[in-house]
Amino acid sequence: MNGISRRGLLKSGVAAGVLGVTGLPLRAQSRGGKFTAGLSGANTTDSWDGRTHSDVFMIAAALGGVFDALTEVAADGSLQGELAESWEASADAKVWTFNLRQGVTFHNGKAFGADDVIESLQLHVAEGSKSAAQPLVAAIKEMKKLGEHQVEFTLEAGNADFPYLMSDYHLLIYPAGQVEEAIAQGIGTGLYQVVSFDPGVRFVGTRVADHYKGESAGFFDEVELIAINDNTARMNALMTGQVDAINRIDFKVEALLKANPNVNLQEVTGNQHYTFPMLTGSAPFDDVNVRRALKYGINRQEMVDKILLGHGKVGNDSPIGPANQYYNAEMEQLAYDPDKAKFYLKEAGLDSLSIDLSASNAAFEGAVDAAQLYQAAAAPCGIDINVVQEPADGYWSNVWLKKPFCASYWTGRATEDWMFSSAYEAGVPWNDSQWDNARFQELLYSARAELDSDKRREQYYEMQQILRDDGGVIIPMFANFVQAVASRIATPDTIGNTAQMDNNRMLERWSVA
Amino acid sequence: MGNVLTIILQRLALGLLTLLIVSIVIFVAVNLLPGDFAQNILGQGATEEAVASIRRDLGLDQPMLSRYFGWLAGVLQGDFGSSFAQMNFASFSGTTSGATTVAEQIAPRFANTMFLAMVTAIIAVPVAITLGVLAALYRNTVFDRVANITTLSSISSPEFFLAYILILFLAVLNPILPSLSNIYEGMAFSERLEKSLLPALTLTLVVTAHMMRMTRAAIINLLASPYIEMARLKGLSPMRVIVKHALPNALAPIINVIALNLAYLITGVVVVEVVFVYPGIGQLFVDSVKIRDIPVVQACCLIFAAAYILLNLTADIMSILSNPRLRHPK
Numbered sequence: 001m002n003g004i005s006r007r008g009l010l011k012s013g014v015a016a017g018v019l020g021v022t023g024l025p026l027r028a029q030s031r032g033g034k035f036t037a038g039l040s041g042a043n044t045t046d047s048w049d050g051r052t053h054s055d056v057f058m059i060a061a062a063l064g065g066v067f068d069a070l071t072e073v074a075a076d077g078s079l080q081g082e083l084a085e086s087w088e089a090s091a092d093a094k095v096w097t098f099n100l101r102q103g104v105t106f107h108n109g110k111a112f113g114a115d116d117v118i119e120s121l122q123l124h125v126a127e128g129s130k131s132a133a134q135p136l137v138a139a140i141k142e143m144k145k146l147g148e149h150q151v152e153f154t155l156e157a158g159n160a161d162f163p164y165l166m167s168d169y170h171l172l173i174y175p176a177g178q179v180e181e182a183i184a185q186g187i188g189t190g191l192y193q194v195v196s197f198d199p200g201v202r203f204v205g206t207r208v209a210d211h212y213k214g215e216s217a218g219f220f221d222e223v224e225l226i227a228i229n230d231n232t233a234r235m236n237a238l239m240t241g242q243v244d245a246i247n248r249i250d251f252k253v254e255a256l257l258k259a260n261p262n263v264n265l266q267e268v269t270g271n272q273h274y275t276f277p278m279l280t281g282s283a284p285f286d287d288v289n290v291r292r293a294l295k296y297g298i299n300r301q302e303m304v305d306k307i308l309l310g311h312g313k314v315g316n317d318s319p320i321g322p323a324n325q326y327y328n329a330e331m332e333q334l335a336y337d338p339d340k341a342k343f344y345l346k347e348a349g350l351d352s353l354s355i356d357l358s359a360s361n362a363a364f365e366g367a368v369d370a371a372q373l374y375q376a377a378a379a380p381c382g383i384d385i386n387v388v389q390e391p392a393d394g395y396w397s398n399v400w401l402k403k404p405f406c407a408s409y410w411t412g413r414a415t416e417d418w419m420f421s422s423a424y425e426a427g428v429p430w431n432d433s434q435w436d437n438a439r440f441q442e443l444l445y446s447a448r449a450e451l452d453s454d455k456r457r458e459q460y461y462e463m464q465q466i467l468r469d470d471g472g473v474i475i476p477m478f479a480n481f482v483q484a485v486a487s488r489i490a491t492p493d494t495i496g497n498t499a500q501m502d503n504n505r506m507l508e509r510w511s512v513a
Numbered sequence: 514m515g516n517v518l519t520i521i522l523q524r525l526a527l528g529l530l531t532l533l534i535v536s537i538v539i540f541v542a543v544n545l546l547p548g549d550f551a552q553n554i555l556g557q558g559a560t561e562e563a564v565a566s567i568r569r570d571l572g573l574d575q576p577m578l579s580r581y582f583g584w585l586a587g588v589l590q591g592d593f594g595s596s597f598a599q600m601n602f603a604s605f606s607g608t609t610s611g612a613t614t615v616a617e618q619i620a621p622r623f624a625n626t627m628f629l630a631m632v633t634a635i636i637a638v639p640v641a642i643t644l645g646v647l648a649a650l651y652r653n654t655v656f657d658r659v660a661n662i663t664t665l666s667s668i669s670s671p672e673f674f675l676a677y678i679l680i681l682f683l684a685v686l687n688p689i690l691p692s693l694s695n696i697y698e699g700m701a702f703s704e705r706l707e708k709s710l711l712p713a714l715t716l717t718l719v720v721t722a723h724m725m726r727m728t729r730a731a732i733i734n735l736l737a738s739p740y741i742e743m744a745r746l747k748g749l750s751p752m753r754v755i756v757k758h759a760l761p762n763a764l765a766p767i768i769n770v771i772a773l774n775l776a777y778l779i780t781g782v783v784v785v786e787v788v789f790v791y792p793g794i795g796q797l798f799v800d801s802v803k804i805r806d807i808p809v810v811q812a813c814c815l816i817f818a819a820a821y822i823l824l825n826l827t828a829d830i831m832s833i834l835s836n837p838r839l840r841h842p843k
Contacts, residue, residue: 038693043598043800044598044618044797044800045596045598045599196697196699198697198698198792200792200800201695201697201792202695202697226693226695226790227790228693228695228790229787229790230787230788230790232677232788233692233693233787233788233789233790236680236684236685236692236693237692237693237790239685240684240685240688240691240692240693241688242691242692242693243693391547393546393547393548393553394547394548394549394552394553396552396555396556397548397552397555397564398547398548398552
């Protein structure tokens, strides 16, 4: 398997899909016009430093506008080259060679090359840097420049997902030798050049005249992102036509938006999921039968209906979602079953169970309500859940990872391995259930270095089953990304589902209708 | 005039003492809140090592007393320091340059808040005084009642509710004004004014009642005085009696209330700024409290307190100057 064939295959596959489905000529996306979006998740401390990015405003502006990464996850979930044109791996997936795109220039005129890649990646492992992508880059043992446009990465251990990891929004490519300047002013290779940037308030960019992506992306002449953290203000701005798109729709006002003929709702099911982790290192959660009783004592469908108001799908206690490549959709769904819950409780040698469940809306919107629904559903199963409402302040420091049973959330990861090694590998700091399963661990390591897609699928399917049957995290629901777009804006038929706003790439993929 | 100067100096000295106490109270209060900056900024990523390392970098591991006095020493030299977020960012990127100071961070926001306060004051003060004078003139008539009921109900409603009502009528149903007040540097004055109009109108509704009713009450209070009776007996028109004879003597309490409301315009705009996405000091303040960024919170609070102290002082001075008996004490 190598990058070229994978990409080639995908490209032809996508093209065939479009023609086959519509039978119509492709809707031509025209260049021109201005696009304004109102987004939440902006802070006065925002900057062009990719290491600090965590929310949609900066990711959409940086990765989605001003900067590029080596690779890019397309809207359909496949991997494409961005600044890298192709890549190939050694047989053990340990040595990766990336061929970089030629003739690319930064906004300040500097030509793009191998040095830029190496220096930009090294930022994440620099002394004193606390980059969230540090583990991704630390896994690279050596970066070697083979030519002006070729880089070789030698990894500590084989990783078949390495090209996927290079699409991470933290791993922006800056011009070598001018990194500080580039971070201060926002100098990248992206489709849009910074006109003005006021942290936590506003970003304005103009289309780069001569860009390597040519006419296939970046259709607006001018783009503007406005920071609107207040839900109602964001919706008002869209309803009154002051912005063309907004993220994070409040489900309660969905009907109002639907009634407006100038607004279209966009909804995708991705990997974002809400969880109830239990610390399996301590009683009673160290007993798998107790965990199973709890898995059958929760009414998942009710939570999707009442907490997400239908904007989501039931979870199966595996963090792998529809936006992942090896999502096991055939796995039998866990469902609310008081009899089974009682059975497993008896297996554990218990007549009844009394536990505390800590929750706060800091974990996810509606977490306390969800905990109360759980309490009501579990009562007939002989499980007495006492809901402890925790303060939102300091929730992640004082409750999560500390209280034996609590509420939490994950936005999900683009690859299975990344998700598992973030929160399910034994001993990692975010393993919020202290879970340690020998078979799971064995599969994790072998799947990581496996280049054969079919074998990997088999292994990942089995891992998802282990999680469902044995895991210490209850995942009752996957929450959809819901956003709204004005009808004057045309969006592609397939919208990215790994993150909000078309995988944060609306500036690149959308156009004036 | 000499005693006016003495009063100013005395009050300024007392004001400084007040500021010191305010800074202590705020510092202690923010420290009492659960969670600190390191935990809040890290969120779900708050591992023990990460929290400890940020605390070490920012000096948050020092005892509270030494942190407070460190901050105070800086402030006495005119240095409000850098916000935690900026310092953390600087250590994050492994550089020391580029950390903007609290003063630099607050200045543009404060200018925006002052602009909004000014626009509001220019609308609200004349409207309130005119309404008050008219209400006094036509007291107990339908006009008086309507004016009272309207202003009282607007002051009794929460600000965000007024804001949404105005948005509904002036932005959604009749698109006259923009619901988004995202002003920025380099915007033309007329556009800036247009964008600030809705929040200014909201604030006008909030502050008018107080000023109007004080004007009305102060004037009516004077109408029973013998010199007003004299003026009436001279055959002056009721309007002239009120504007020329009653109003100048009623100025002291009115000025006091106006000053109090102006101070509110600077310190109380938090909710309105959030609803209209107005980039003023209130939003910055809310964001900073959320992440426990003490240097910014302290600086904002000092500005708020100073605004109250100075405007109250101005009000007192103005009422002395407007009253000859106080101006020339025996």
